[in-house]
Amino acid sequence: MPSDGYTYVCRFAVLEENVPRRFEVEGVPVSLVLTEKQVFAIHDVCSHSAVSLSEGEVEGCTVECWLHGSRFDLRTGNPLDPPATRPVPVYPVQIEDGCVYALVEGRSGR
Numbered sequence: 331m332p333s334d335g336y337t338y339v340c341r342f343a344v345l346e347e348n349v350p351r352r353f354e355v356e357g358v359p360v361s362l363v364l365t366e367k368q369v370f371a372i373h374d375v376c377s378h379s380a381v382s383l384s385e386g387e388v389e390g391c392t393v394e395c396w397l398h399g400s401r402f403d404l405r406t407g408n409p410l411d412p413p414a415t416r417p418v419p420v421y422p423v424q425i426e427d428g429c430v431y432a433l434v435e436g437r438s439g440r
């Protein structure tokens with residue numbers, strides 16, 4: 331079982347490496363990103379304008395917003411390039427028995 335507060339998101343097997351995928355978790359839009367090393371969960375709304383980060387490109391540990399090109403660090407949510415200046419919330423992830431869980435409770439960033 332995952333730790334307290336974690337919510338089931340999807341089966342691990344549905345994730346494709348470097349292809350972000352959007353889910354609603356407890357009413358929060360979350361993008362799951364499987365990189366070479368691990369699964370990250372990042373709020374699926376760019377901090378610059380309200381567009382979906384899951385439509386952006388993944389490179390290494392970053393996702394690039396498709397609209398104006400700011401890249402966000404998937405580990406911290408911090409923007410690495412302008413024009414975004416504010417971080418995007420990131421959420422802890424657990425993988426148990428082939429299922430992915432994320433901790434979004436109280437961390438919605440709304």
Ligand code: FES
Binds near residue numbers: 376379381396413
């Ligand atoms: S909307 Fe994402 S960088 Fe402008």
